[in-house]
Amino acid sequence: MRPEAFGALLYHFGTRKLSFLKNRTILAVVQSLADHPDVRAACRAAGVEDSRQGPYLHALGVLAGSNMLVPADAKEAA
Amino acid sequence: MTSAVPRLVEQFEHGLDAPICLTWELTYACNLACVHCLSSSGKRDPGELSTQDCKDIIDELERMQVFYVNVGGGEPTVRPDFWELVDYATAHHVGVKFSTNGVRITPEVATRLAASDYVDVQISLDGATAEVNDAVRGPGSYAMAVRALENLAAAGFSDAKISVVVTRQNVDQLDEFASLASRYGATLRITRLRPSGRGADVWDDLHPTADQQVQLYQWLVAKGERVLTGDSFFHLSGLGEPGALAGLNMCGAGRVVCLIDPVGDVYACPFAIHDRFLAGNILSDGGFDKVWKDAPLFRELREPQSAGACGSCGHYDSCRGGCMAAKFFTGLPMDGPDPECVQGYGTPALAAERDKPRPSGDHSHGRRRSGPVPLTLSPHPPTPPQRLCNESPV
Numbered sequence: 001m002r003p004e005a006f007g008a009l010l011y012h013f014g015t016r017k018l019s020f021l022k023n024r025t026i027l028a029v030v031q032s033l034a035d036h037p038d039v040r041a042a043c044r045a046a047g048v049e050d051s052r053q054g055p056y057l058h059a060l061g062v063l064a065g066s067n068m069l070v071p072a073d074a075k076e077a078a
Numbered sequence: 079m080t081s082a083v084p085r086l087v088e089q090f091e092h093g094l095d096a097p098i099c100l101t102w103e104l105t106y107a108c109n110l111a112c113v114h115c116l117s118s119s120g121k122r123d124p125g126e127l128s129t130q131d132c133k134d135i136i137d138e139l140e141r142m143q144v145f146y147v148n149v150g151g152g153e154p155t156v157r158p159d160f161w162e163l164v165d166y167a168t169a170h171h172v173g174v175k176f177s178t179n180g181v182r183i184t185p186e187v188a189t190r191l192a193a194s195d196y197v198d199v200q201i202s203l204d205g206a207t208a209e210v211n212d213a214v215r216g217p218g219s220y221a222m223a224v225r226a227l228e229n230l231a232a233a234g235f236s237d238a239k240i241s242v243v244v245t246r247q248n249v250d251q252l253d254e255f256a257s258l259a260s261r262y263g264a265t266l267r268i269t270r271l272r273p274s275g276r277g278a279d280v281w282d283d284l285h286p287t288a289d290q291q292v293q294l295y296q297w298l299v300a301k302g303e304r305v306l307t308g309d310s311f312f313h314l315s316g317l318g319e320p321g322a323l324a325g326l327n328m329c330g331a332g333r334v335v336c337l338i339d340p341v342g343d344v345y346a347c348p349f350a351i352h353d354r355f356l357a358g359n360i361l362s363d364g365g366f367d368k369v370w371k372d373a374p375l376f377r378e379l380r381e382p383q384s385a386g387a388c389g390s391c392g393h394y395d396s397c398r399g400g401c402m403a404a405k406f407f408t409g410l411p412m413d414g415p416d417p418e419c420v421q422g423y424g425t426p427a428l429a430a431e432r433d434k435p436r437p438s439g440d441h442s443h444g445r446r447r448s449g450p451v452p453l454t455l456s457p458h459p460p461t462p463p464q465r466l467c468n469e470s471p472v
Contacts, residue, residue, distance in 0.1 A: 002143040006089040011145035013173055013196055
């Protein structure tokens, strides 16, 4: 993951897929995921209230669907 | 979040902290002498980067988080340190996609490649038949490429790429290329012919006609879902709805991509090896990071560009005036239509008086052709001799 002024670029070396984070808030959420028990807590910590989390949860779902995000224990096992 | 939207394209036009990827021509040496070679390759340049220079650049690319490099040439695999550099890059988190004519893809090399998860191989082929291919790439080049594909498939290397430059002579073979790719478990990659390097000499005869541009667009929309294009056909996007062509569809020169040449010169893009687009040199200008961030040329390219003569065209938002290099090398103004403008504005521009720029570098074997190029697709003229070992490329 490479932070950029607009958000960040993500590249998966296995799938060769390039993804984008389109603002700095979602970047902060992604960077802090490992420090929180779940994504809602990570969103809250980045200042995104529960009622505004829809787009963020959707984006995280897309990233997980393309293996750009993987469960922490899977990562440790790899 | 995973697809590009116009707002993101606008962000990209202001430039990134580092390229997403870049093209790195490792050597000007080549065993072939393709008539349309972008880099006018043939003979090695005596000033080519040493192994250590290359490793230092890879270290810098790793620090900048450049995700991958498209390695080419020349024929990059003729460098004696080629595999050492590939291994060094992948060990340093810089992915490698390399383009080759297949000359060194022996069964042994194919086995070795099959064992790596981080290397992509692109075999260049400009005809789905030997007749069409060899007229452009030289006698025996079709057989050499197919042998490489066979060796890769036999070794279990999955998903090689067949890399095709679309020309007037092969545009009718797109389905055949797709079949060829599926026969070898490969992916088809098609890109636009540019009038760069020796391509300037043959572009008039090789570039697809206006009708063929439409044919190509329709083929891409209908069958292009699994076909890679390097986003190179954005000049066609005015032919249909925005988003019909996959990819960013913008000119990334000096903004999201660039080119490093064999002597460490940095150019705005792989199709722009000319002094006009030279940003600096990695060895003499303080490293790649500095050139990328501070070169006056790159800073200029990241400023808003003038639509010029295209300003009043309703399609400017989709094609953005087309390809800078295509305009420059055909002698058209930079703020005017692309020579292959799908609205037809390129045709009168090409018919008008124009000065094509003189090439600023040439590594061709022997003398460059001048005058019209014979493009009959039957037996190739026997000269110059093309046997691989007539002249050591290294």
